Amino acid sequence: MKPINTSRRKFLGTAAAASTVFAATPYIRTAYADTGEVNIWTYDSFVPESFRKQFEKDTGIKVNIRLVDDQGKQFNLLAAEAPNPTVDIVTVAGHRFLQFIDSELLAPMDSDRLSNWGNLNPIYTESDWATINGHKWGAPILSGAEILAYNTDLVSAEEARSWDVLFSEKYKQQTAYIIQDMMSIVMLYKGYDGNMVEYLDDPEKAAAIVAEARDFLIDKKDLVRKYYDGGAEIQQMFINQDIALGHAWNGPIAKLINDGFPVDMTIPKEGSYGFVYTLNIANNAPNADNAYTFLNALLASSEIGASMTSETGFISTYKDASQHLSDLEKKSTSFTDEELAGLKFFRAEANEMKYSLVDPAVEQIKAA
Amino acid sequence: MITDVQNQQKQSSVSSLASESGNAGQGPGDRIPFWGRVSGRRGYQALVDFLFASERRQFALLAGIPFIWVLTQHLGPVLQMLYVSFLDAYPVAVGAQTHLTLKHYLLFFEESVYRMPFLRTMTYSFALTFATLVIVYPVAYFLARHVKRQNQLAFLLLLLIPFWVGEIVRTFAIMILLGNNGAVNLLLKSLGFIDRPIPFMYTGFSVSFGVIYLTSLYMLLPLYSALEKIPASYSEAASDLGAGAWTRFRRVTLPLSYEGVASGCTLVFLMSTGFYAAPVLLGGPSTTVFAETIAGFFHVAGDRWPTGAAFACILFLASLTITALFMKFMGRLSSRGRR
Numbered sequence: 071m072k073p074i075n076t077s078r079r080k081f082l083g084t085a086a087a088a089s090t091v092f093a094a095t096p097y098i099r100t101a102y103a104d105t106g107e108v109n110i111w112t113y114d115s116f117v118p119e120s121f122r123k124q125f126e127k128d129t130g131i132k133v134n135i136r137l138v139d140d141q142g143k144q145f146n147l148l149a150a151e152a153p154n155p156t157v158d159i160v161t162v163a164g165h166r167f168l169q170f171i172d173s174e175l176l177a178p179m180d181s182d183r184l185s186n187w188g189n190l191n192p193i194y195t196e197s198d199w200a201t202i203n204g205h206k207w208g209a210p211i212l213s214g215a216e217i218l219a220y221n222t223d224l225v226s227a228e229e230a231r232s233w234d235v236l237f238s239e240k241y242k243q244q245t246a247y248i249i250q251d252m253m254s255i256v257m258l259y260k261g262y263d264g265n266m267v268e269y270l271d272d273p274e275k276a277a278a279i280v281a282e283a284r285d286f287l288i289d290k291k292d293l294v295r296k297y298y299d300g301g302a303e304i305q306q307m308f309i310n311q312d313i314a315l316g317h318a319w320n321g322p323i324a325k326l327i328n329d330g331f332p333v334d335m336t337i338p339k340e341g342s343y344g345f346v347y348t349l350n351i352a353n354n355a356p357n358a359d360n361a362y363t364f365l366n367a368l369l370a371s372s373e374i375g376a377s378m379t380s381e382t383g384f385i386s387t388y389k390d391a392s393q394h395l396s397d398l399e400k401k402s403t404s405f406t407d408e409e410l411a412g413l414k415f416f417r418a419e420a421n422e423m424k425y426s427l428v429d430p431a432v433e434q435i436k437a438a
Numbered sequence: 439m440i441t442d443v444q445n446q447q448k449q450s451s452v453s454s455l456a457s458e459s460g461n462a463g464q465g466p467g468d469r470i471p472f473w474g475r476v477s478g479r480r481g482y483q484a485l486v487d488f489l490f491a492s493e494r495r496q497f498a499l500l501a502g503i504p505f506i507w508v509l510t511q512h513l514g515p516v517l518q519m520l521y522v523s524f525l526d527a528y529p530v531a532v533g534a535q536t537h538l539t540l541k542h543y544l545l546f547f548e549e550s551v552y553r554m555p556f557l558r559t560m561t562y563s564f565a566l567t568f569a570t571l572v573i574v575y576p577v578a579y580f581l582a583r584h585v586k587r588q589n590q591l592a593f594l595l596l597l598l599i600p601f602w603v604g605e606i607v608r609t610f611a612i613m614i615l616l617g618n619n620g621a622v623n624l625l626l627k628s629l630g631f632i633d634r635p636i637p638f639m640y641t642g643f644s645v646s647f648g649v650i651y652l653t654s655l656y657m658l659l660p661l662y663s664a665l666e667k668i669p670a671s672y673s674e675a676a677s678d679l680g681a682g683a684w685t686r687f688r689r690v691t692l693p694l695s696y697e698g699v700a701s702g703c704t705l706v707f708l709m710s711t712g713f714y715a716a717p718v719l720l721g722g723p724s725t726t727v728f729a730e731t732i733a734g735f736f737h738v739a740g741d742r743w744p745t746g747a748a749f750a751c752i753l754f755l756a757s758l759t760i761t762a763l764f765m766k767f768m769g770r771l772s773s774r775g776r777r
Binding site for chain 1: 529531551552555613617618619620635637639640718719723724726730731734736737738742743
């Protein structure tokens with residue numbers, strides 16, 4: 071026990087220091103919130119690095135980015151921190167607004183505080199999904215679509231005109247898809263409303279449609295190589311030639327096209343779903359003023375919008391952003407009129423019913 | 439010679455400076471340092487006398503920090519998870535109330551769809567633990583019994599090098615190795631064994647390969663430690679008594695290494711049940727493990743964390759129960775082996 075006596079001072083000194091840190095903990099967050107910072111949860115490359123550096127230099131506001139890769143995970147993180155989140159700006163897909171709003175996780179967006187709001191294309195800012203309960207809830211920054219991607223060395227453009235090819239024996243074990251997204255697409259492919267808004271008054275029919283889509287995907291399970299989750303995974307599978315075709319978001323595939331990989335994408339004739347990513351201010355955001363300053367700067371010019379498209383491969387929501395893109399970038403982020411005619415946007419009205427049916431169905435497909 | 443003289447001069451000037459500064463430090467005008475002032479106070483002395491009055495108190499003081507650490511950092515999250523598993527909803531919406539329920543545990547027993555990944559996980563874990571043991575035992579044996587003592591550390595370091603990087607990086611390395619354009623397929627193709635790549639990836643094989651690779655170290659070290667302790671004279675004695683190589687291994691080496699086998703298998707089994715990244719990145723549609731099912735409840739937007747928490751508790755309890763039974767079995771085997 072002698073060593074204890076000899077190190078008493080050291081021990082008490084350390085204990086005192088530790089006590090100080092613990093005692094100060096309640097004040098740390100307040101101090102953090104008062105500093106010139108803005109905390110953002112967003113997807114990889116959504117905030118261009120060059121813009122971030124310039125913004126920090128011009129305003130002195132430090133930009134802290136935490137990457138997210140899934141809407142559900144982001145919702146759960148935010149819900150766990152509510153009602154006093156550490157984040158100021160989150161990235162919510164337009165069709166997920168309702169869930170965030172109902173849970174009081176977002177603050178209504180005061181577009182009057184954003185002098186550059188007019189730089190956004192009104193197709194996105196004035197869409198029916200953009201205004202809920204009489205308020206705007208986010209600034210649309212990028213738009214995307216669920217597409218069919220294919221290796222042009224292995225699959226012909228003619229074959230890729232229909233989702234049929236994804237379930238054909240010819241490409242057995244050479245396909246991949248995000249299973250949850252595919253549930254909506256399969257419903258559309260079979261002639262139903264994948265948003266399930268039409269069946270809000272008929273839950274039994276909704277359940278029967280989800281069961282049909284589930285059974286279809288179980289039946290085709292031996293044809294698929296991989297159920298994946300993120301854009302990087304499908305890029306990797308195409309590069310390694312583990313797959314010949316697959317369902318994907320247009321952004322990661324546009325990046326592959328721009329990198330010169332022999333891949334192309336299409337919206338098949340049966341149609342598909344589109345979505346819009348928006349930046350939103352969290353309810354009780356600790357640095358709300360800084361968040362508005364950041365958003366206004368981000369919306370300042372179409373070059374920034376174009377830069378976001380170059381970085382992510384998603385379609386810009388800024389007016390005239392395409393003027394600043396290369397020909398290849400323009401090609402990789404645009405669709406023909408025929409393709410766009412089949413594109414519907416995801417809607418949120420029936421989400422509660424839809425996902426209460428789809429989530430267990432996804433587990434059943436995985437377990438089958 | 440000149441350098442020695444210069445060094446001596448330097449040392450003498452340094453010591454004279456030190457002695458001067460030491461004298462100056464004891465001058466009457468100097469302030470007593472902060473801790474000196476604190477230790478001189480009556481309150482401090484009373485506190486110290488109280489804390490160090492007995493060896494039991496000193497022990498309590500010493501054990502306090504590790505105890506708090508284990509309680510808050512190790513047990514705390516598990517207990518919180520256990521608590522969440524009994525709630526009807528979590529994260530709790532603002533203004534909403536929660537109630538205690540057992541429904542999340544019942545769901546596991548009611549829905550066969552969730553039992554399938556659980557059984558698959560257990561089957562994988564048993565099979566992969568056994569496979570890891572079979573693969574790693576000869577390596578550990580070679581290292582402990584055939585590599586010269588002075589070279590053993592170098593060999594161990596060589597085996598440890600891949601573990602200097604994280605699990606995810608090593609998993610991606612496996613993807614590079616086993617992909618259609620990966621090293622294995624390219625080698626087989628260049629040697630003329632195959633025309634088209636073999637689809638190793640996204641199969642039970644790639645998951646098994648990954649898990650064995652990721653856990654092999656945790657099997658190797660306990661085995662090496664156990665085998666290294668067995669005196670070579672035991673085998674020599676058995677040999678003198680007429681035992682062949684296989685009999686020597688079966689009757690002498692193996693029983694004496696049961697302790698290492700038990701530790702290695704326990705570690706690998708527990709790790710295998712909880713692996714998430716490797717099955718997600720390397721697995722295919724038919725290799726979904728229970729950790730992925732659990733993660734699904736935490737990823738999907740909503741308040742289904744309690745179901746995920748309940749399933750995590752079920753996996754935790756099942757793994758611990760199986761491990762306890764296995765340890766008991768190995769304990770019996772070990773004592774029988776010693777006899």
